[in-house]
Amino acid sequence: MISSTGVRHDSMRARNLAVVLGELHRGGPLTRAALAELTGLTKTTVSTLVADLLESGVAVESGAVRDGERGRPGVAVSLSGHRVATLGLEINVDYLAVCVVDLTRAVRLRRTLPVDNRNSRPDDTLRRLRELADAATSEAERSGLRIAGAALAVPGPVQDGLLCNAPHLGWRDVRVSDLLDLPLAVENEANLAALGELWFGSAEPDFLYVSGEIGIGAGLVVDGSVFRGTHGLAGELGHVVVTPDGPACRCGGRGCLEVYAGQDALLGGAASMADLVALLEAGDRTALAGCAEAGRALGLALTSAVHLLDPGMIVLGGVYAPLFPWLEGDVRATLSARLGQMRRVPPPLAVSETGADAAVLGAAGLVIQQIIADPARAPRLWSEPSSGPSSGPSSGPR
Numbered sequence: 001m002i003s004s005t006g007v008r009h010d011s012m013r014a015r016n017l018a019v020v021l022g023e024l025h026r027g028g029p030l031t032r033a034a035l036a037e038l039t040g041l042t043k044t045t046v047s048t049l050v051a052d053l054l055e056s057g058v059a060v061e062s063g064a065v066r067d068g069e070r071g072r073p074g075v076a077v078s079l080s081g082h083r084v085a086t087l088g089l090e091i092n093v094d095y096l097a098v099c100v101v102d103l104t105r106a107v108r109l110r111r112t113l114p115v116d117n118r119n120s121r122p123d124d125t126l127r128r129l130r131e132l133a134d135a136a137t138s139e140a141e142r143s144g145l146r147i148a149g150a151a152l153a154v155p156g157p158v159q160d161g162l163l164c165n166a167p168h169l170g171w172r173d174v175r176v177s178d179l180l181d182l183p184l185a186v187e188n189e190a191n192l193a194a195l196g197e198l199w200f201g202s203a204e205p206d207f208l209y210v211s212g213e214i215g216i217g218a219g220l221v222v223d224g225s226v227f228r229g230t231h232g233l234a235g236e237l238g239h240v241v242v243t244p245d246g247p248a249c250r251c252g253g254r255g256c257l258e259v260y261a262g263q264d265a266l267l268g269g270a271a272s273m274a275d276l277v278a279l280l281e282a283g284d285r286t287a288l289a290g291c292a293e294a295g296r297a298l299g300l301a302l303t304s305a306v307h308l309l310d311p312g313m314i315v316l317g318g319v320y321a322p323l324f325p326w327l328e329g330d331v332r333a334t335l336s337a338r339l340g341q342m343r344r345v346p347p348p349l350a351v352s353e354t355g356a357d358a359a360v361l362g363a364a365g366l367v368i369q370q371i372i373a374d375p376a377r378a379p380r381l382w383s384e385p386s387s388g389p390s391s392g393p394s395s396g397p398r
Contacts, residue, residue, distance in 0.1 A: 013049075014376035016041060020049045021058065024079050025372045029062050031074030050077055057083025057146065058103060058375060079103045085140055086371070087150035088364030089133060090189065091176075093117055093168045093214040096129050098136045099357065100145065101364035103371070105199060108145065109136055110357065119170035126180045133182065149367040150184040152176060153192040153359035155215055157233040161186050164233070167250050168214050185366060189359045190235050191226045193352075194219025196362030197315055199369075201353035206312035208305060209352070210237060210298075211359070212320035214263045220309060238262065240301040260297035263319050266290060273319055280326050291326040298327065299334025306339060306347060317352030324351040 019039050024030060030038070036046045053059035060080035081102035090097040094116060100109040113132055117125050129152075137147050154176060156166030163174045163186065176186050194209035198221055203209070205224040211217045216238030220227040228234055238258035239251050246255025259265060263273075268290050270276035279287035302314060316324055316331075328349065335346040354361055370377070 010376075014374065016045065017049055017052065017375050018373055020046060021053065021079075021372055021375050024053075024059060024077060029076035029078035031076055033074055035077070053077075053375075056375075058371075081106050083144065083146055084148050084371075085145040086364045086367035087133060087136065087140075087147050087184075088153070088360040088362070088367075089129060089150060089184070090153040090192075090360040090363060091117065091125060091129060091169070092155055092189065092359075096125070096132055097357075097360045098129075098132045099360045099364055100136055100140045100147070101361065101368065102145065103368060105365065105368065107200075107361070108143070109139060110360075111136055117169055122171055122174050122176070122179055125169070126176065130180060130182065148371060150182060151192070151363040151366045152180070152184050152186050153189040153363045154186060155189045155213065155217070157236065158186050158188050159232045185363075185370075187363070187366065188217065188219075188228075188232075188235065189213075190217025190237075191219040191228065192360075192362030192366065193217075193317055193354075193358035194221050194226055194315075194362070195365055196354050196358035196360070197317060197352055198224065199365040200358075200361045201315075203315055203350070203353075204313055207315055208302075208309060208311035208313070208347075209315045209317055209358075210302070210320065212261065212263065212266075212316065212318035212323075216258050216262055218305070220311065237301055237305065240304055242297045242300045257297055257301040261294035261301075266294055266319065266323065273322060277322055280323070288326065291323060292330050295327040295330025296334050299331045300338070302331065303335055303338040306335070306344070307342075311347055313348045313350060315350050315352050317354065317358050318356065321352045321355045 020035055023035055023038050032043060032046050032050055036043045050059065054061065057080055059077050060082060062076045062078055081104035085100050085102045085108060088099045088101060094114065096113045096115055098111045099107060101107050111132060115128065140147060154163050154166060155168060157164045161175060161177055163171060163176050165172050177184055190211040193211045197203045197209050205221065207221050209219040218235045218237035220235065239253060239256045241253060241255050242257050242260060243255035247259045248254055249256035249259050267276055268286060270279060276287060280291065320327060332349055339346050352358055
């Protein structure tokens with residue numbers, strides 16, 4: 001066991017910063033006296049750490065509050081949304097997206113660029129994404145915000161920063177962060193969408209998020225954290241087989257869920273999702289039949305997921321959010337019929353509250369969580385505002 005005397009001063013300081021910031025994140029606004037009581041740190045230490053957080057723009061002082069009935073009023077401290085923000089990025093098959101979110105999780109900016117990325121060159125797609133990121137960063141800085149970090153959602157499994165396979169993009173084994181020239185975390189779109197729903201929606205801490213796009217992914221949240229599997233490759237729900245002798249799938253198999261319930265299958269002859277919704281609202285028989293088939297296939301795949309994972313709730317997101325009124329009945333009926341044979345009650349089925357923004361919000365939220373957990377490792381918090389997210393780091397907190 002390592003004694004406390006062996007811990008370097010800067011490591012201890014970084015840990016204490018995270019402890020104080022974590023309390024502000026969970027329960028702010030709080031006075032310095034309340035922070036000292038909650039953290040077990042001395043009032044002097046807390047005051048010094050709070051001064052650093054105020055100077056960096058991570059925290060802000062508000063009005064005086066009373067600590068208990070007899071205590072003298074103290075100045076409350078809370079997270080600040082005025083100076084520090086994070087950048088969420090997303091590459092999807094038919095669009096690029098960016099958002100800026102401040103530390104209070106207020107969305108300050110969203111931008112989406114419709115573009116066909118199927119079988120695209122990584123260099124070309126990433127150049128467009130960088131241009132979108134630069135424009136968003138400049139706009140954020142003009143409003144007084146400093147971008148402290150970025151994360152990127154990609155439509156495929158990620159292992160140690162490597163996008164292993166994104167068949168709809170035509171990409172395999174692409175180290176996106178190297179090509180983008182931007183320091184950032186890279187994560188699977190469905191995982192980040194699940195976290196986006198957790199942090200920006202109203203989902204419970206245990207649920208299965210289903211991301212309906214051209215491909216279909218899933219993110220399993222357990223006790224507020226995403227389960228990624230041993231190699232970070234969990235969640236490929238789109239390639240669960242629902243009909244063994246069904247149509248060929250892009251993955252090389254047959255009868256995968258994606259063939260029946262992916263965006264392309266759902267659209268049928270409709271030009272866009274908005275057109276499909278209009279057809280459904282008008283009672284178009286072909287559109288209704290396509291949604292019914294997709295709902296039954298989705299119900300079959302989710303039956304297997306429930307047997308295997310026992311989630312507390314299932315949340316349907318992506319293109320399933322606007323189609324939820326027409327999918328819900330067949331999904332519920334299939335789940336009830338299949339699980340009822342085993343005398344199991346289906347988990348609650350809900351529609352995503354974050355919709356198409358789930359993944360890009362989750363990306364920005366991921367950086368916020370990283371800052372809260374270890375503010376000393378976000379060097380831009382401790383330096384003057386930079387001209388963009390790729391500027392060099394400073395030496396860290398004093």
